[in-house]
Each structure stands twice: as structure tokens, then as C-alpha cells.
Amino acid sequence: MSKTRVYQIAKELDMSNEDLISKLEELEINVKDENSEITSEEKELLMELLIEEKSDNGSTIEIDSQLTVQELANKLDKNSSEIIMKLMKMGTMATINQEISFEIASLVASEYGFELVIAEGDNSEELEIETLMEIEEDKEEDLKQRPPVVTVMGHVDHGKTSLLDAIRKTDVTSGEAGGITQHIGASEVNINGQKIVFLDTPGHEAFTSMRARGAQVTDIAILVVAADDGIMPQTVEAINHSKAAGVPLIVAINKIDKPSANPDKVKQELADQGLLVEDWGGEVIAVPVSAKKKEGIDTLLEMVLLVAEMEELRANPDKRAVGTVIEAELDKGRGPVATVLVQGGTLRVGDPIVAGLAFGKVRAMINSKGKRVKVAGPSTAVEILGLSEVPQGGDQFVSVPNDKIARNVAEKRQQIARDEMLKSNQRMSLDDFFSQMNEGEVKELNLVIKGDVQGSVQAVKQSLEKLSNEEVAVRVIHCGVGAVTESDVMLAAASNAIIIGFNVRPVPGAESLSKKEEVDVRTYTIIYKAIEDVQAAMTGMLDPEYVDEDTGKAEIREVYKISGVGTVAGCYVTNGKVFRNSKVRIVRDSIIIHEGELAALKRFKDDVKEVNTGYECGMSFVNYNDIKEGDVVECYITKEVKRKL
Structure with a gap:
């Protein structure tokens, strides 16, 4: 005891x-x-x-x-x-x-x-947090007029970026890889004392998700259609996005300065898509423009302001700020940087905010002209510093009363995200295995995607996942913003994955580790190159190549007939090595007379696994005895080689 x-x-x-x-x-x-x-x-x-x-x-x-x-x-x-x-x-x-x-x-x-x-009155902090995160409805008397937010959409090479350049009197296209806008940003333009906010959306079809995200926060969409080209697949895609977002559409018929321009053909094709222009008795405004010669730009902007006036765009500036993350990236010197569009309320320097899984206090705000500002009202696009991590493009941000609430909300969301990730990464159960057997074996191509900005990463991810077919599934096991790091390489090595870097490079440690672990790291600046290479890799998975690799040659110098065994060749290895599991080609007078397999490989009376150059050995062949002195035995093994990117 x-x-x-x-x-x-x-x-x-x-x-x-x-x-x-x-x-x-x-x-x-x-x-x-x-x-x-x-x-x-x-x-x-x-x-x-x-x-x-x-x-x-x-x-x-x-x-x-x-x-x-x-x-x-x-x-x-x-x-x-x-x-x-x-x-x-x-x-x-x-x-x-x-x-x-x-x-x-x-x-x-x-x-x-x-x-x-x-304690009574506490109502649990969870309830308090949910209440704080709810966007309160505005009273009619609190609403004030706000500038319109415009998204420019359309087919690749139809002149969206050039049109924005003409509006902003800047030159962005020449700095873009392949002449395609790669990142979403936001810029402001003042016309006749009135402000218009433009969201820059990328032009390539692979950036569909980013373009859709732009449509979610926009008030007016400008659809750019080339007068010499007409409606194209991405044009239809853009029309569908704007319809889904329920925003008014203004058509800019670009490149009217070209001799082959045919605006009437464009109008006809628009009508086929359910967009009847005003000239033809419809409600859709169509403005002929030339971004190159800066013709019709003023008319287009006047139409934007007219539509904005008809839409009666209003917001309450006197409440906690709420809006959307347009773009986010990890800057080497400044840390996580997010471009946000304030849609309601007023955002101030020092405000605690929550943006998706990220939280923080606004340390600084930079407007579209690169100047620091202290206050951002409705329909204002600013770059903010001070977040704990890089948020997702399209995440909603909300300013909250204090840092503690911001941290709690973000931590709860991170926990939920972790739980969901664990569920999605669970090992396959017997039921799953049985269902996959019934549907046919599914191969997986695992990818790790890293990019310079969040929007690009998401677009690359969605584009590559769309390549999945019945036989090969493209699975993105991780994606993130920043350079390819050692942890990315280790994850890829453990998952037998390929790393795709978009506008980023591996850090020196990751580069050497990738060689050591034999992890394939590919970097790109234009997205469709990545898509082409992944398709090639998928083809390799479907059709592996079989390569014959020569291992050695031997010359037959004696032929013995042994009862109960058959014909045995006494050989001298002249080159390379002869392995017991080798396949063989027997060559006589430079002509292959037989292809088959070794039945036995001996040194004296002992079976051996291999015989090196300069040594004698005895060989017998499966189901073949017609050998002569002077014949050459070429030994080889067949390897299956998967096609690399």
C-alpha cells in the first residue's frame, strides 16, 4: 500500500x-x-x-x-x-x-x-465570429454613388491588352511573354472627372478561371471582338461568363482600321450568340474601336459611364470594409502582397482584416499609380501589405474589430481546410478499389505546381486537371506561390510527381536535390507550353516504349553435344557482360539467324549470374540447337522506358 x-x-x-x-x-x-x-x-x-x-x-x-x-x-x-x-x-x-x-x-x-x-452573453466566440464575418445589409439612406468596375474580356489576340493600353496610355503588351497577359491586376482611369476601375484579365483560354473570377466582381463587361476575325471559342466563353455573372455587356469591335475588317459579320455572329446590338434593334451596345490608332476610345468610355449611370451603382462607405482579392503574390522583399478591390465600406491603414485563410493588419496600401494611400473607399483597387500568408485570388476579405478575431477566424478556416485536405488525401478503400476495377484501371500523373502569383497557379492547375481522361488522371497534389523549394522536391519524390514551375525557378538547394532524387522539374513562362508537355507525358504513360539495351557479345569457339542436355556452345566473351537473364541474337555472317533466350550460363560446371569480357563460358539456348563455331551471340535486355516531359 x-x-x-x-x-x-x-x-x-x-x-x-x-x-x-x-x-x-x-x-x-x-x-x-x-x-x-x-x-x-x-x-x-x-x-x-x-x-x-x-x-x-x-x-x-x-x-x-x-x-x-x-x-x-x-x-x-x-x-x-x-x-x-x-x-x-x-x-x-x-x-x-x-x-x-x-x-x-x-x-x-x-x-x-x-x-x-x-458565461451568459458570451454566446460562444464562434457565434460572435460568424456574426462579425456576416456582411450587414445597407440601409437605403447610407448608400452613395460609386465608380463602375469594368472587366475587359474576349479571345486571345483580339486586342484586349492593347485596348487597355490605349485607355491608360500605357504599353503592357510588349513586356508580356508571348504577347499574352499573364497576371490579373487593376487600374483606375479618370474620364471627365469620373473614375472607372478596370480589372486586367488574361487573354489565353487556359486562364478561364481567372477571367471568371474577374466577372464575379465586375459591374460592366467589355467584350473585345476583332472586326477581321469575328466570334471565336474564347469569345463565346467570355459571353457565358458575363451572362452567368449577370452583368451588362458592352461590345468593343476592335481592329476596324484593318482592310479586312467586317463589323457587320461580327454583329451577325453576336446575334447568333443571343446578343442583338442596338443598330439591329437590340439592347447590346456595340462600339467600333481601333486600339492601335486610338479611335472610338472616348465613345467606348462614355458608353461605360452611361451604363453605369443606368445601373445606379451605389455602396455604403461608412462601414467595415469588405471586398475581393483580385490577385496575390509572395514578394521577396515585402512578403505577402494582395491586390484587393474594396466593394463596400472603407479600408484604412491599420485595419485588422481576414482574407480567406490569411489574416493580418493593413501595414500599407498602394494605389494603381504606385502611390501610398491611407484610405480606400468603394470601387477602389489597392495593393495591401501585412497579411500572414498569400490569400487565394477570388477570396473575400473583411475588416474586423481587432487582431484577435482576425487570427481566430483565419485559424478556424485553416483547420477546416486541413481537415478537407486530409479527407481528400485518404488512402484508397477496398470499395474505391473495387469501383475503379469495374471502371477500368486509372493511372495518375501527379503534379506539384508553383507560380509567381496565385491567379496563375490556379489557372495552371485547372487547365492541367482538365487534361484527365479515362485512362490517365492528372492529379495536382500541391500548388503554391513562390520558388520551387526543397520541400516541394521532397513531396514530389515521395509522390512520384513532376514539378511545374510557372514564371519561377528552383532555389539552388532544390535544384541539386531534384537531381539527387531524380525529380523532373520543368519551368515555363507561357502556359500552353506546359499543357503540351503534360499531354506528352500522358501519352508516355499510355504507350511506354520498350528499348533493347545491348549488354555484351560472345563468340562461339566450340560446339558440344551432350546427351540429356542438348547442344552447348563453348564461348569467349569479347565485349561487355553476358547475364543469365539475357535475351540473345545469334548472328552468322552478319545475318541474325535466331532470336531467343539463354537456357543456361555456366563457368566450368557451375551456374553463374554473369560473365565478364575476356572470360570463357558455356551457353545453351531455349529450344535452339543449330549453332556453329564462329557464330556471334549478341546478348541484350529489354527495358521499358517511360517517356519524360
Whole structure:
């Protein structure tokens, strides 16, 4: 029976020796002083007495739904280090300022005989957070006029970027790889004292997701159609996006300066798509323009302002800021940088915000002209610094009352995202395996995608995943912003994946590691090159190549006929090595007379696995005995070679 001294129990219970001795006397347990020993049963009786007393004294403690270790220690009137030790015994590692859940706090409190309840009016922080994240409805009297947000969409090479250049009097196209806009940005233009915000969307069809994201935050869409080319697949795609977003559409018929321009053909094709222009009695505004010669630009902008006036675009500037992340990237010097469009309220420097899984305090805001600003109202696009990580393009951002709420919201979202990722990455069950067997074996091409900006990464991911077919599934196991790192290479090595880098390079450590681990790292600046290469890799998976690799040659110098065995060739290895599992070609007078396999390979009377150059050996061949002195035996093995990117 184990015994414990009184002073040890007093220390454990954070009581004085005298108080503990008086409690023991109440239980008629005789002790002389603090060095006296009591049995484990007597200690148990003592604990029961203390718990009953706490119950009688109202041992219920009101707390918030979540509290830190220090706050719990204060509520229980205990030392924080003691609470940390209790948590460690329960398998929970926590620091003094770390938050713990109500369930864990209740378990710790029960150890001391206390019951925890959530204080009335707290309504749990989770409920408070959800309430704070809700976008309040605006009252009619609070709404004020705001500038329109315009997205320019259309087919590749129809002149979207050139049109924006003409509007902004800038030259972006010449700096773009392949003449295609690769990133989404936002810019502001002042026309007759009125502001118009333009979202720059990329032109290649592979950036469909980014273009769709632009349509979600836009008020007016300008559809650029080349007068000499007409409606193309991406034009139809852009029309569908604008229809799905429910935004008014203005058609800019570009390149009217070209001799082959035919605006009437464009109008006819638009009508076929359900867009009847005003000239033909419809409601769709169509403006002939020439981005190259800057003709019709003013008319187009006037039409934008006219449509904006008809739409009565209004917002409440006097509330917490809410909007959308247009683009985000990891800048080497500035950290996570996000281009956001404020859609309601006013964003100020110093505001705590939550953007998707990221949180932070706005350290600085830079407008479209590169100038620092302190305030951004509705329909204002700004670059913000101060986020904890790179958010996803298209994420909603909301300013919140304080940093703690911002952190809590982001952490909850990150936990949900982690849980979902774990579910999606679960190993295949027998049911899954059986269903895949019924559908036919599915091969997977695993990819790790890294890019310079979040929008590009998402676009590359969606474009490559669309390449999946019945036999090969393209699976993106990870995507992120920034250079290709060692951890990306290790993930690819573990998953047998290929790394696709878009406008980024591997860091030096990752480059050497990729060679060591034999991980294929490919970098691109134009997206369709990546698509072509992945398609080639998929073709390789469907049709592996078989290559014959010569291993050695031997000359037959003697022929022996052995009863019960057959014909055996006494050979001399003239080149390379001869392996027991080799396939062979027997060559006589430079003509192949037989192709087959080795039946046996011997040195003297012993079977051997291989024979090197300069050594003699005996060979026999499967189902073939017609050999002569002077014949040459060419040995080879067949290898299956998967096509690389």
C-alpha cells in the first residue's frame, strides 16, 4: 500500500500544511506533523471531502468559450505552470498564452473539482465570429454613388491588352511573354472627372478561371471582338461568363482600321450568340474601336459611364470594409502582397482584416499609380501589405474589430481546410478499389505546381486537371506561390510527381536535390507550353516504349553435344557482360539467324549470374540447337522506358 507524506499532498493541492492537517483531523485521520505519512485510501477520502466542499461552496466557474492557459489558471486560482503540467499529462502541449478549447479546460477544471460553464452573453466566440464575418445589409439612406468596375474580356489576340493600353496610355503588351497577359491586376482611369476601375484579365483560354473570377466582381463587361476575325471559342466563353455573372455587356469591335475588317459579320455572329446590338434593334451596345490608332476610345468610355449611370451603382462607405482579392503574390522583399478591390465600406491603414485563410493588419496600401494611400473607399483597387500568408485570388476579405478575431477566424478556416485536405488525401478503400476495377484501371500523373502569383497557379492547375481522361488522371497534389523549394522536391519524390514551375525557378538547394532524387522539374513562362508537355507525358504513360539495351557479345569457339542436355556452345566473351537473364541474337555472317533466350550460363560446371569480357563460358539456348563455331551471340535486355516531359 503506497503512502505519501502530508507536506507532499499539501504542495500538490496548493494548500498550507496546517489547513491540510485540520482537514485530515476532520476525517479522523491521525497525523503528528507535515512529515507524517497517509495511505492512498486516506488520500482518496481527503480528495472526496475537498470536492464536496467545493461543490457546497458553488464550484461552478463561468468562462468564455475559449480562453488561454493563463486565464484558466487565474479562474482556478492555480499557478500557470501547474496547469501546463496537467495539460501535458492529458497529452496536450500548450504555452501560457495559447488558447485552449472549452472541452479541454473543463477536463482540467474537473481535476480540481470545478465545473466550467460558458458565461451568459458570451454566446460562444464562434457565434460572435460568424456574426462579425456576416456582411450587414445597407440601409437605403447610407448608400452613395460609386465608380463602375469594368472587366475587359474576349479571345486571345483580339486586342484586349492593347485596348487597355490605349485607355491608360500605357504599353503592357510588349513586356508580356508571348504577347499574352499573364497576371490579373487593376487600374483606375479618370474620364471627365469620373473614375472607372478596370480589372486586367488574361487573354489565353487556359486562364478561364481567372477571367471568371474577374466577372464575379465586375459591374460592366467589355467584350473585345476583332472586326477581321469575328466570334471565336474564347469569345463565346467570355459571353457565358458575363451572362452567368449577370452583368451588362458592352461590345468593343476592335481592329476596324484593318482592310479586312467586317463589323457587320461580327454583329451577325453576336446575334447568333443571343446578343442583338442596338443598330439591329437590340439592347447590346456595340462600339467600333481601333486600339492601335486610338479611335472610338472616348465613345467606348462614355458608353461605360452611361451604363453605369443606368445601373445606379451605389455602396455604403461608412462601414467595415469588405471586398475581393483580385490577385496575390509572395514578394521577396515585402512578403505577402494582395491586390484587393474594396466593394463596400472603407479600408484604412491599420485595419485588422481576414482574407480567406490569411489574416493580418493593413501595414500599407498602394494605389494603381504606385502611390501610398491611407484610405480606400468603394470601387477602389489597392495593393495591401501585412497579411500572414498569400490569400487565394477570388477570396473575400473583411475588416474586423481587432487582431484577435482576425487570427481566430483565419485559424478556424485553416483547420477546416486541413481537415478537407486530409479527407481528400485518404488512402484508397477496398470499395474505391473495387469501383475503379469495374471502371477500368486509372493511372495518375501527379503534379506539384508553383507560380509567381496565385491567379496563375490556379489557372495552371485547372487547365492541367482538365487534361484527365479515362485512362490517365492528372492529379495536382500541391500548388503554391513562390520558388520551387526543397520541400516541394521532397513531396514530389515521395509522390512520384513532376514539378511545374510557372514564371519561377528552383532555389539552388532544390535544384541539386531534384537531381539527387531524380525529380523532373520543368519551368515555363507561357502556359500552353506546359499543357503540351503534360499531354506528352500522358501519352508516355499510355504507350511506354520498350528499348533493347545491348549488354555484351560472345563468340562461339566450340560446339558440344551432350546427351540429356542438348547442344552447348563453348564461348569467349569479347565485349561487355553476358547475364543469365539475357535475351540473345545469334548472328552468322552478319545475318541474325535466331532470336531467343539463354537456357543456361555456366563457368566450368557451375551456374553463374554473369560473365565478364575476356572470360570463357558455356551457353545453351531455349529450344535452339543449330549453332556453329564462329557464330556471334549478341546478348541484350529489354527495358521499358517511360517517356519524360
